[in-house]
Amino acid sequence: MIWFLFLLFTGAAMAQENPLSADARRDYKTIQDYVIRSAEKMPEDGYAFKPTPEIRSFGQLIGHIADDQFTFCSAVKGEKQSSNFEKDAPPKAQMVAGLKRAFAYCEPVYASMVDAWANQQINFAGRERPKLTGLTFNTEHAWEHYGNIVVYMRLKGLIPPSSEKSK
Amino acid sequence: MKFFLPFILTWAAMAADTAQSSYAAEFGKRWTATRKLAVGVADAMPANEYAFKPDPPSMDFGEQMVHIAVINYAFCAALKDEKSPATAKPKEKTDFVKLMGDSFDYCSAQITSVSEAQMNTIHSTPDGKLNGRELLLALYVHLAHHRGQAEIYLRIKGIKPPPYVF
Numbered sequence: 001m002i003w004f005l006f007l008l009f010t011g012a013a014m015a016q017e018n019p020l021s022a023d024a025r026r027d028y029k030t031i032q033d034y035v036i037r038s039a040e041k042m043p044e045d046g047y048a049f050k051p052t053p054e055i056r057s058f059g060q061l062i063g064h065i066a067d068d069q070f071t072f073c074s075a076v077k078g079e080k081q082s083s084n085f086e087k088d089a090p091p092k093a094q095m096v097a098g099l100k101r102a103f104a105y106c107e108p109v110y111a112s113m114v115d116a117w118a119n120q121q122i123n124f125a126g127r128e129r130p131k132l133t134g135l136t137f138n139t140e141h142a143w144e145h146y147g148n149i150v151v152y153m154r155l156k157g158l159i160p161p162s163s164e165k166s167k
Numbered sequence: 168m169k170f171f172l173p174f175i176l177t178w179a180a181m182a183a184d185t186a187q188s189s190y191a192a193e194f195g196k197r198w199t200a201t202r203k204l205a206v207g208v209a210d211a212m213p214a215n216e217y218a219f220k221p222d223p224p225s226m227d228f229g230e231q232m233v234h235i236a237v238i239n240y241a242f243c244a245a246l247k248d249e250k251s252p253a254t255a256k257p258k259e260k261t262d263f264v265k266l267m268g269d270s271f272d273y274c275s276a277q278i279t280s281v282s283e284a285q286m287n288t289i290h291s292t293p294d295g296k297l298n299g300r301e302l303l304l305a306l307y308v309h310l311a312h313h314r315g316q317a318e319i320y321l322r323i324k325g326i327k328p329p330p331y332v333f
Contacts, residue, residue, distance in 0.1 A: 019287075019298070019300065020190060020300055023298070023300045023301045023304060024304065026301075027301075027304050027305075027308065031308070051221070051319055051322060051323050052322045052323055052325070054322065054327075055319075055322050118189070118190060118193070119189075125333050130193055133193060133197070136304065136307075137197075137333060139304075139308070140307050140308055140311050141311075141333075143307075143308040143311040143312050143315070144311035144312070144314060144315040144318075144331075145315060146312060146315065147311060147312045147313060147314060147315015147316045147317075147318070147319075148315045148316070148318060148319050149315075150312075150315070150316050151221055151225070151316050151319035151320070152319070154221060154222045154224070154225055155221055155222060157222075162312075
């Protein structure tokens with residue numbers, strides 16, 4: 001009886017192994033998909049478009065998201081990695097390729113994430129925070145900029161990927 | 168000892184379930200920080216521009232604010248399987264700003280008192296069936312997605328949004 005209860009409890013615990021990380025990984029996949037599809041959908045000449053002169057062009061916005069993948073994921077990984085896509089604002093083909101490389105750099109960091117990271121502190125964005133928060137912040141920050149992208153696309157007469165009808 | 172072990176294990180499991188969720192406590196800190204930006208965005212748009220929209224299919228600025236607030240309420244009520252509180256339709260800018268702030272305060276109260284068991288339960292949310300952790304992520308990204316749009320509305324009107332806080 002005792003062994004049965006023991007197995008029952010440990011079995012349930014194993015089934016729920018790393019649920020926090022699994023949730024966070026799913027959400028990252030969604031935003032990656034929307035940002036890459038936005039970058040692909042915007043025509044080349046739209047990359048220099050900005051709704052108002054003081055702010056980032058569409059290309060710089062995509063570059064900013066790409067740069068942040070290196071900045072935030074390397075901070076979580078304990079490495080120093082950076083890129084200059086926002087500053088350099090390369091043509092569309094190079095920007096899309098760079099964006100994909102940036103997400104690909106983060107991918108293994110998200111894949112290696114475990115729930116124990118919720119209790120490990122790292123210095124991130126100016127203060128001590130749980131390592132897990134570094135990655136969920138990266139996801140949320142990308143969503144905020146995807147919100148910017150949506151308006152740029154609408155102003156160019158394009159339907160953002162999140163509003164496209166599923167086929 | 169053998170006799171007591173099942174009771175000890177059951178008690179330990181129950182105590183863990185009713186304890187406050189540490190994940191939610193950490194999330195609550197970020198929620199409080201991000202309230203400042205969301206309310207700041209609502210406050211930054213002049214009253215006479217609340218009906219502004221950059222293109223016809225989009226929500227206007229006021230609709231974006233109401234959408235964020237109403238969905239905040241809906242997600243945070245769902246966290247404890249409660250009914251979302253009724254909200255009055257805002258008329259004046261001050262009503263919109265208050266609605267936004269109130270929705271954040273309501274969420275803060277729900278988030279800081281949610282139990283570990285409620286975090287692990289599946290809830291009916293505006294994004295379908297989600298557990299408590301997925302719900303909090305969905306709440307945050309929904310806010311970010313619409314606030315990100317509203318920030319560009321402000322820029323088009325020549326207004327610099329409040330600084331990003333984290």
